[in-house]
Amino acid sequence: MTARSREGRTPRERYRSQVRAEIKERAWEQIAASGAPGLSLNAIAKQMGLSGPALYRYFSGRDELITELVRDAYRSLADAFGAAAESGADLAGLGRTMRAWALDDPQRYFLVFGTPVPGYHAPDDVTVIARGVMAHMLDAARRVEGPADDTALQAHLAREEHRRWAGDHPADPAALRRALTFWTRLHGVLSLELAGHFTGMAFDPALLYGAELDTLTHAVP
Amino acid sequence: MTARSREGRTPRERYRSQVRAEIKERAWEQIAASGAPGLSLNAIAKQMGLSGPALYRYFSGRDELITELVRDAYRSLADAFGAAAESGADLAGLGRTMRAWALDDPQRYFLVFGTPVPGYHAPDDVTVIARGVMAHMLDAARRVEGPADDTALQAHLAREEHRRWAGDHPADPAALRRALTFWTRLHGVLSLELAGHFTGMAFDPALLYGAELDTLTHAVP
DNA sequence: TGTACATCAGTGAACGCGCGTTCACTGATGTAC
DNA sequence: TGTACATCAGTGAACGCGCGTTCACTGATGTAC
Numbered sequence: 253m254t255a256r257s258r259e260g261r262t263p264r265e266r267y268r269s270q271v272r273a274e275i276k277e278r279a280w281e282q283i284a285a286s287g288a289p290g291l292s293l294n295a296i297a298k299q300m301g302l303s304g305p306a307l308y309r310y311f312s313g314r315d316e317l318i319t320e321l322v323r324d325a326y327r328s329l330a331d332a333f334g335a336a337a338e339s340g341a342d343l344a345g346l347g348r349t350m351r352a353w354a355l356d357d358p359q360r361y362f363l364v365f366g367t368p369v370p371g372y373h374a375p376d377d378v379t380v381i382a383r384g385v386m387a388h389m390l391d392a393a394r395r396v397e398g399p400a401d402d403t404a405l406q407a408h409l410a411r412e413e414h415r416r417w418a419g420d421h422p423a424d425p426a427a428l429r430r431a432l433t434f435w436t437r438l439h440g441v442l443s444l445e446l447a448g449h450f451t452g453m454a455f456d457p458a459l460l461y462g463a464e465l466d467t468l469t470h471a472v473p
Numbered sequence: 474m475t476a477r478s479r480e481g482r483t484p485r486e487r488y489r490s491q492v493r494a495e496i497k498e499r500a501w502e503q504i505a506a507s508g509a510p511g512l513s514l515n516a517i518a519k520q521m522g523l524s525g526p527a528l529y530r531y532f533s534g535r536d537e538l539i540t541e542l543v544r545d546a547y548r549s550l551a552d553a554f555g556a557a558a559e560s561g562a563d564l565a566g567l568g569r570t571m572r573a574w575a576l577d578d579p580q581r582y583f584l585v586f587g588t589p590v591p592g593y594h595a596p597d598d599v600t601v602i603a604r605g606v607m608a609h610m611l612d613a614a615r616r617v618e619g620p621a622d623d624t625a626l627q628a629h630l631a632r633e634e635h636r637r638w639a640g641d642h643p644a645d646p647a648a649l650r651r652a653l654t655f656w657t658r659l660h661g662v663l664s665l666e667l668a669g670h671f672t673g674m675a676f677d678p679a680l681l682y683g684a685e686l687d688t689l690t691h692a693v694p
Numbered sequence: 695t696g697t698a699c700a701t702c703a704g705t706g707a708a709c710g711c712g713c714g715t716t717c718a719c720t721g722a723t724g725t726a727c
Numbered sequence: 728t729g730t731a732c733a734t735c736a737g738t739g740a741a742c743g744c745g746c747g748t749t750c751a752c753t754g755a756t757g758t759a760c
Contacts, residue, residue, distance in 0.1 A: 264724075264735080271736090287591050289510035294713065305715075306737050314714065359591070366588035368668045370508050370580070379673065405684040412675045432681060440661025447589045452600070454633045460653060463626040485702080485757075492703090515746065526748075527704050535747065 272310050274300060279321055284359045289369070291318065315372070322374055325364045326381040329353055333388035343392040343430070347438055347465045351458075358446040365439060386431065393431040394424060396469060405429055430468065437464045493531050495521060500542055505580045510590070512539065536593070543595055546585045547602040550574055554609035564613040564651070568659055568686045572679075579667040586660060607652065614652035615645060617690060626650055651689065658685045 261269075278296045293314055294304040311317045329350070336349040354361040406425045413422035441464055444450060445457040482490075499517045514535055515525040532538045550571070557570040575582040627646045634643035662685055665671060666678040 262724085267736090285591060287510075287588065289508075289590075292713065293715090302736095303738055304713090305717090305739085308715075309736060362588040365665070365668070365670070367508065367583040369510075370506060382670075403684055403687075405680045408680050409676055416675050429684075432676075433685070436661035436665055436681065436685070437658055438661070439665055440657035440659070443664060444586070444657055444660055447586070449586070449603075454637050455630055455653075459626045459629050460657065463624055463650075464654070464657070466624075483757085488703090513746065514748090523703095524705055525746090526706085526750090529748075530703060 268310070275307060275310055275317070276321060276324065279317060280357070280360070283321070283363060284357065287359060288318065288363050293317070318372075319375060319378065322363060322378055323381060325360050326378065326385060328360075329364070330381065330384045330388065333385060337388060337391065341392070342469065343389075343396050343434060344465050344469045346389060346392050347434065347461075347468065350438055351442060351461055354442050354446060361442070361446060365443065386435075389431040389434055390423065390427055393434060394427040396427075396430060398470065403429070434468050437468065440464075489531070496528060496531055496538070497542060497545065500538060501578070501581070504542070504584060505578065508580060509539065509584050514538070539593075540596060540599065543584060543599055544602060546581050547599065547606060549581075550585070551602065551605045551609065554606060558609060558612065562613070563690065564610075564617050564655060565686050565690045567610060567613050568655065568682075568689065571659055572663060572682055575663050575667060582663070582667060586664065607656075610652040610655055611644065611648055614655060615648040617648075617651055619691065624650070655689050658689065661685075 275296060278299050279291060282291055282295060291314070293307050293311075297304045297307050307317075311320070332349050332353050333346055336345050341349065406429050409428050410422065410425040413425060413428065416422075438461065441457060441461045445461075450457050496517060499520050500512060503512055503516060512535070514528050514532075518525045518528050528538075532541070553570050553574050554567055557566050562570065627650050630649050631643065631646035634646060634649065637643070659682065662678060662682045666682075671678050
C-alpha cells in the first residue's frame with residue numbers, strides 16, 4: 253500500500269519535488285555567479301553529487317529549467333506585489349517592493365527584465381504570469397488620485413484599448429499610462445544601478461529612485 | 474623603400490586595419506544574431522574564410538575583441554550626440570538621437586547598457602569614453618530652462634559633488650539631476666521596448682518615449 | 695636592378711575543456727496479491 | 728507476512744560538438760644594400 257502523507261503526496265513524489273527544488277536552488281546560485289548564459293546542467297549535477305544525465309529525470313532539458321526559473325521569478329514578484337497590496341500598499345509601496353525584490357537578487361531581476369537571449373522565446377503561460385504582475389501595477393495606479401492631464405499618449409492608449417476590447421472593457425487610460433510610466437521609470441533607475449552604471453558617480457541611487465517614486469505618486473508627468 | 478600613402482600608413486598597416494575592421498563587422502553581425510555571450514572567434518574566422526588562430530594576429534583574444542566593440546559602441550553614441558549638439562539639438566533632440574541609435578542596432582545598445590556579464594570588467598579607458606557620453610547629456614541638461622524645484626535628491630547631489638571636487642568645480646546639481654533623470658527614464662522605456670516586454674500590449678512605444686521626453690524638457694519632475 | 699635578409703599573415707595540428715543529450719544498464723523502492 | 732513484479736532514480740559510457748588558445752611551420756611581402 254502506498255504511504256500517503258497529507259495532500260495525497262507519496263514519499264516518492266515528495267522526494268521528486270525536493271530534488272527539483274534543489275536543482276533550481278543551485279541553478280539560481282550559478283546564475284548569480286555567472287549569469288544566465290553560463291547556466292550548465294552538468295555543473296549543477298556535479299555540485300549536487302549527481303551525474304549529468306540524472307537531471308533529465310527532473311527537467312526535459314536546459315531550456316525547460318530556464319523557463320521554470322523565469323516562471324518562479326515572475327511568480328515571486330507577483331507574490332511580493334500581492335502581499336504589499338494586501339497590507340494596503342499604494343503605488344509608492346509597490347515601487348519600494350520592486351526595489352527590494354530587485355536588490356535581493358539582481359541576476360533574478362535581469363533574468364526577467366534584462367537583455368533577452370536572441371532565439372529564446374518563453375512559452376505562453378509565462379506571458380500570463382507576467383500579466384499578473386502588470387495587473388498589480390494597474391490596480392495601484394488606478395487608486396492614485398490627482399490630475400492626469402490629457403496627453404497624446406493617453407489618447408492613443410484609449411484608442412488602442414477600445415480597439416482591443418471592442419468597446420467592452422477598456423482599461424482606464426490614465427491608469428494605464430501611470431502604470432506604464434511607473435514600470436519604465438523604476439526599471440530605468442534599477443537596471444542601470446544594478447548593471448553598475450552609477451559606480452564612481454558619487455551619489456546614492458536610492459535617492460534617485462525615491463525621487464522617481466515621488467513623481468509617480470504626486471503627479472504625472 | 475616603403476610605399477607610404479598619405480597619413481604615413483604603409484600598405485601593410487592599411488591591410489591590417491581593414492582586416493581588423495572586417496573582424497569587428499562580422500562580430501557585430503554575430504552579436505545581432507545571437508547576443509554577446511554567443512560571440513565566437515572561431516565562427517568569425519570561418520565566416521571570413523580564415524582559420525581560427527589567424528584572428529590572434531589582430532586581437533589578443535576574445536576579451537579584447539569584446540572590449541573593442543564596447544569602446545566602438547560608446548564612441549558611436551558619443552559621436553551621434555556630438556553631431557546632434559553641433560546642429561543645435563536640445564535635450565529632447567539628444568533623446569531622439571539616443572532612440573534612433575538604439576533602434577539602429579538593439580544588440581549594440583544591450584552590449585553597452587544591458588545585463589552585465591558577471592566577472593567581466595571593462596578597462597578604465599572605456600569608463601572615460603562613457604563619461605564623454607554623460608558629458609553631452611549634462612551639457613544639454615544645463616541649457617534647459619524652467620524651474621528645478623529643490624528636492625532631497627538635488628541637495629544630495631550638491632553635497633556629493635562638493636565633496637568630490639573639494640568645493641572647486643561642483644557641477645550644477647539641477648543639471649546633474651536632469652541629466653540623470655533623462656538617462657534613466659529614456660533607458661527605462663528603450664530597454665523594455667527592445668527586450669520585447671511591450672509586445673502584445675497594443676500601444677506604440679514611440680509615444681511613451683515621446684511623453685517621457687516631454688516631461689524632461691518641459692519641467693522636472 | 696638584383697640579391698640576401700627580415701617581417702609578418704596565415705595554416706594545420708594539437709591541447710584540454712565543457713557542453714547538452716541519448717542510451718542501455720543496475721539497483722533500490724514501492725505495489726499487488 | 729512473504730513473494731513476484733513494476734516503477735523509477737541514478738549511473739557510466741558514448742556521441743558530436745564547439746570553444747579559446749598555443750605552437751611550430753610555410754610562404755608571401757617588404758626592406759636594405
